Amino acid sequence: MLDDTEVARILVIAAHPDDIDFGAAGTIARWTDAGIDVRYCIVTNGDAGGSDPSISRADMARLRQAEQTAAAKQVGVSELLFLGYPDGRVEATLELRKDLSRVIRMVRPDRVVCPSPERNYARIGTSHPDHRAVGSAALDAVYPDSRNLFAFPELLSEEKLEPWTVREVWVSASPEPTHFVDITDTFGRKVAALRAHASQIADFYQLQERLEGMTTRLAEMGGLPEGRRAEAFQVLQTG
Numbered sequence: 001m002l003d004d005t006e007v008a009r010i011l012v013i014a015a016h017p018d019d020i021d022f023g024a025a026g027t028i029a030r031w032t033d034a035g036i037d038v039r040y041c042i043v044t045n046g047d048a049g050g051s052d053p054s055i056s057r058a059d060m061a062r063l064r065q066a067e068q069t070a071a072a073k074q075v076g077v078s079e080l081l082f083l084g085y086p087d088g089r090v091e092a093t094l095e096l097r098k099d100l101s102r103v104i105r106m107v108r109p110d111r112v113v114c115p116s117p118e119r120n121y122a123r124i125g126t127s128h129p130d131h132r133a134v135g136s137a138a139l140d141a142v143y144p145d146s147r148n149l150f151a152f153p154e155l156l157s158e159e160k161l162e163p164w165t166v167r168e169v170w171v172s173a174s175p176e177p178t179h180f181v182d183i184t185d186t187f188g189r190k191v192a193a194l195r196a197h198a199s200q201i202a203d204f205y206q207l208q209e210r211l212e213g214m215t216t217r218l219a220e221m222g223g224l225p226e227g228r229r230a231e232a233f234q235v236l237q238t239g
């Protein structure tokens with residue numbers, strides 16, 4: 001596994017605004033504190049979110065982009081790219097693979113974070129179809145597309161984007177996590193980041209309790225000392 005001191009840039013790919021904050025915000029705060037350049041690429045604007053029919057979907061998309069931007073600030077991230085795919089209808093198409101390959105070649109990250117393409121039968125809420133589609137397309141973009149000169153050759157010929165090899169992928173919400181990050185010290189910032197997604201939160205105290213339970217469970221699963229909190233990832237060597 002790469003040591004964080006070997007990592008200059010990290011690209012975090014997600015399906016919806018708020019996914020990153022549920023799965024990885026505490027870890028990301030640690031990375032930015034260590035001086036690593038972290039950027040977000042969010043495939044949809046989350047326009048199918050919320051439950052208020054009086055808000056137009058275009059307004060919801062704008063609101064959720066603003067919420068995600070505020071959430072990112074809580075954990076030291078200021079570069080966000082929204083690809084604008086329709087929320088709830090994402091598929092792992094060649095077009096999405098090309099779009100993610102473009103972003104990887106532009107950002108040139110050492111490490112990519114993405115959702116799991118697998119269905120987690122133990123935690124059905126993490127296995128939204130958009131998450132699985134984005135996870136699948138992101139892994140395909142890491143290998144082989146973004147490193148292969150002959151995959152989407154127009155990225156090089158028309159956009160001058162050289163192939164790039166991502167060295168490591170951290171899969172979020174994997175059914176088989178292999179690495180547990182102690183986020184006890186950054187948990188407050190994770191909560192603050194999630195609080196920024198106000199349009200999606202019906203009951204903030206219930207959310208906080210859920211986060212406490214989730215991060216405590218993951219710390220126990222990872223064998224961390226009692227009273228610690230964790231986020232979990234499946235780490236893949238990719239280059």
Ligand SMILES: [Zn+2]
Pocket residue numbers: 015016019128131
């Ligand atoms: Zn989501």
